[in-house]
Amino acid sequence: MAESTTSPQQQSLPLGFVRGEPVIDKPEDLYIPPDALELILESFSGPMDLLLYLIRRQKLDIVDLPILPITKQYMEYVEMMKELKLELAADYLVMAAMLAEIKSRMLLPRPPAEEDEEADPRAELVRRLQEYEAIRTGAGYLDDMPQTERDLFVVHADTDAKDFVKQQLPDVALAELAVAFSHAMAQAELQHHHQIHRERLSTRARMSRIIDLLQTHQRLRFAQLFEPSEGKQGVVVSFLAILELVKEALVDVTQVDAFSEIHISTREQVYAESTD
C-alpha cells in the first residue's frame, strides 16, 4: 500500500502502469499477495490497457498479434478480476467476447474466392490497439508538460492601485430629467384622473427660497421678500409664492394692526413659541 504514494517516474520500456507507476513483471505468479494483485488489476485503465500490457510484456508485435496465447492470458486475468469481484468486469468481458470471436474466425477456413482486401479478423483490434497506444503516449506527454499549480505558479505583485479606483456616480442628462417628469405626470394623469396644472417654475423656486431664508431668519418682514430690481414680474412671483406657501400651510403671515408691518414666519416657529 505504501508503494502507491511514491512519486511516479516513467521507465524506458513501460509494460503497464498502476496509476502511472510501472507494474511488476509477473502478476500471475501466485506469490504476489492478494492485496498487491488487486491493486495491479484495479490499476488497468481498461481492457485495452490490459491487452497492451500483455502484448508488451511478452515483447510481441501488435501488427502480427498471436491471438491464441493473448486470448488465453487475457481470460486468466479476467477470471482473477472476477474472483476479486472487481467492478470493472463488464467492459473486460466485452473484450473477451471480441477476442473469442476473432479467434473463431481465424480458425475458420477462408473461402478461396475472397478478394485480397478481405480483412484479417484481427485488423480491427490491431487498429484499435495502435490507436490506443498512441493515445497512451499522448497522455504521458500531457502528464509531462509543465502544469500550472504543479510545476509553475502564476504570480502576482501587490498594488496600491485599487485605492485609486473611484466609485463612479451615474450620469444624468437634463433631457432625461424632463422626460422623467413628463412621464411621472402622465402616470399621475392616468391614475388620478384630475387635472394637474402646469406651475410657474419661478413661483416654485421662490417658495423654496423663502423657506430657505426662514431657516436662518425666524421672522421676515413682508417687504424683505420683494426685490425691487426684479421689477413688477418679480413682485408678482414673490407674492404668488407667499400665497402658495400660506395655502400649503408652510408659513404664517401675521399682521398686528391694519396697515402695520406684515411678518412672515414658519409654522414651526409659531408652534415653538406657543408651546414655550
Added chain:
Amino acid sequence: MQNQQIKQLIEAVLFVAETPMSVAQLTDYLLEHGMDATRKIVREVLDELQRDYQERGVQLQEIASGYRFQTRAELGGIIASLWQEKPPRYSQALLETLALIAYRQPITRGDIEEIRGVSVSSQIMKTLQERGWVKVIGHREVPGRPQLYATTNEFLDYFNLKDLSELPAIPEPPARTANTGPVAQETTAETATEESESAP
C-alpha cells in the same frame, strides 16, 4: 550557481507568497529545502533584487512585516482603471423622484408618492441627498410634519443651470376639454404634443 538558484528561488517565492515575507521566514524556508542559507546571504540577495527592480514596473518593497513585490507607486493611478467599472445607471423611479423635486419643489415625500402612485423608497431619498442634489429645507406644518425637499445649488451646477427657470419646459399634460373623447385622456404627454404640433 548555488547563489543564482537561491536568488531565483527567493524572487519566485516573494512573487508567489500571499503575504510579505521577512528575512527570517525566507532563511528558514531555504534551510528547510536543504539550501545553505544564512540571514546575511538572504539580506544580500534582497538588496540585490531591490536594485534589479529599481527601474521596473514592479518593485521590491520592504514594509513592516517583510518584503513584497508591488507595482511602482507612480503607476497606481493608471493601473487603477483595470478595476474601474462603468458607472451604474439610476433607476427610472429615482429619476422621476428627482424630476418631481426639481419641478415641483418644495415637495414632500407624500406628494411624490401621490403623483407617482407608488411609495418612494428611503434609499432613493438617501441617494439623492448623498449626491448633494436634494436637501430638506423645512417641514410642512400638517400632522406628521413631513419634510419638504428642494434641489440644491450642486444640482444646478451639475446640470449647468443658472437657476431653476432654465429647466427645460415640459410638455403640457393632455388637455381634457369637454368634447375630447376618452382616447385623448389616455394618450401620453408625448403623443399629445405630437398631436398639437400636427394640428393646423
Added chain:
Amino acid sequence: MQNQQIKQLIEAVLFVAETPMSVAQLTDYLLEHGMDATRKIVREVLDELQRDYQERGVQLQEIASGYRFQTRAELGGIIASLWQEKPPRYSQALLETLALIAYRQPITRGDIEEIRGVSVSSQIMKTLQERGWVKVIGHREVPGRPQLYATTNEFLDYFNLKDLSELPAIPEPPARTANTGPVAQETTAETATEESESAP
C-alpha cells in the same frame, strides 16, 4: 522616455492582472490611457520583457490566452511546498480521456469509449468540463446527435501551451479497414478544425 513608461506599465499590468492579457488587450489598454501604442510596439516590449526575465525566478510566458508572469518551471517542486496541499494528480483514465480529446478533437464520447475499450465515467467528463479544459462544440450529425468535445484555451493555459501544435506529436490514427462503416464524415471534420486552428 515614453517607451520606458510603456514598458513599466505593461510589466506592472501583467503582474497585477487577474487573467493573462493578449497583445490586443494590452494595446487597447494603453490607447485608452492616451499612450501612443501600436500592436507592434507592444509586441516588441513583450519580447524585451521576456528577455529581461530569461534568467530570473519568474518568467513572462506566452500561452493561448495571452501573456502571464509565472514561476520558473524548474523551481516548481520547491515552491509547491509553500502550500500544505499536494498539487493535483490526475488518474490514468482522466489523462487518456483528455489526451484523446486534445489529439483527436472534435470527438464524441462514443469514439473515446471505443478507443479506450471502457465506458467513460461521467465523473471524468464532469471534472474536465469543470476545470474548463473541455467543452462541447457541437453535435455529430448521426442518429442520436452525439456531442462533440474539444479542448479550450484554459486547457492550453494550464498545460503552458500557446496552441495545440505545441503538443508533442503522436502517431496518426491508423486507417480503418475497408469494410468498416461511417468514418468519412469524421475525417473531414478533423482536418477542417486543424486548418482553422493553425490559422492565427
